[in-house]
């Protein structure tokens with residue numbers, strides 16, 4: 420599609436969401452985008468409030484450090500991060516789906532939303548964020564990716580992080596989503612919530628020294 424037409428469609432959608440918020444129920448939007456791209460979205464519905472809160476509780480961030488969220492969807496985790504005290508201007512979210520990215524921009528006007536591919540993250544984020552993220556949260560299903568793709572993703576994530584930064588990966592599988600040793604990660608912990616369907620797991624890693 421021509422960039423001009425694409426931009427026009429994005430703006431029209433953003434305007435429609437702004438004028439008629441009912442059009443933009445996050446659950447409905449998430450489900451629609453799942454039907455359009457099941458292998459990319461990989462979840463029928465957004466994370467529950469409880470799961471978002473559990474993820475937010477695992478975030479570490481010192482003053483001036485950023486939190487980066489990859490695969491923000493319709494903002495279920497973004498909302499929890501802000502409620503937990505992460506300032507909007509220290510939060511950067513990345514989403515590959517144009518309609519979801521437009522929705523995020525309307526829902527969180529003070530948050531930097533990047534419509535882009537998490538696998539090319541280092542090229543997509545502004546230079547002032549490189550090496551400044553205290554925590555990176557990954558909502559993309561990574562467990563089933565080949566090791567080369569996992570390595571590519573982790574290399575990009577690592578370039579964003581402060582030394583000793585934290586990587587949080589969440590998903591439905593009850594086993595570690597990343598092979599820590601092969602990716603030079605240190606597994607720090609796991610938590611789960613029953614207040615999500617299916618059960619929501621939160622895996623926490625640090626980059627091994």
Ligand SMILES: C[S@@+](CC[C@H](N)C(=O)[O-])C[C@H]1O[C@@H](n2cnc3c(N)ncnc32)[C@H](O)[C@@H]1O
Pocket residue numbers: 459460461462464465466489490491492493494495496513514515516519535536537538558559560
């Ligand atoms: C399982 S959903 C999680 C959505 C949201 N974080 C939540 O918990 O409700 C995964 C999200 O990652 C996005 N995604 C998938 N691959 C991506 C990629 N390569 N780069 C950026 N976002 C991606 C999908 O479009 C989808 O919104």
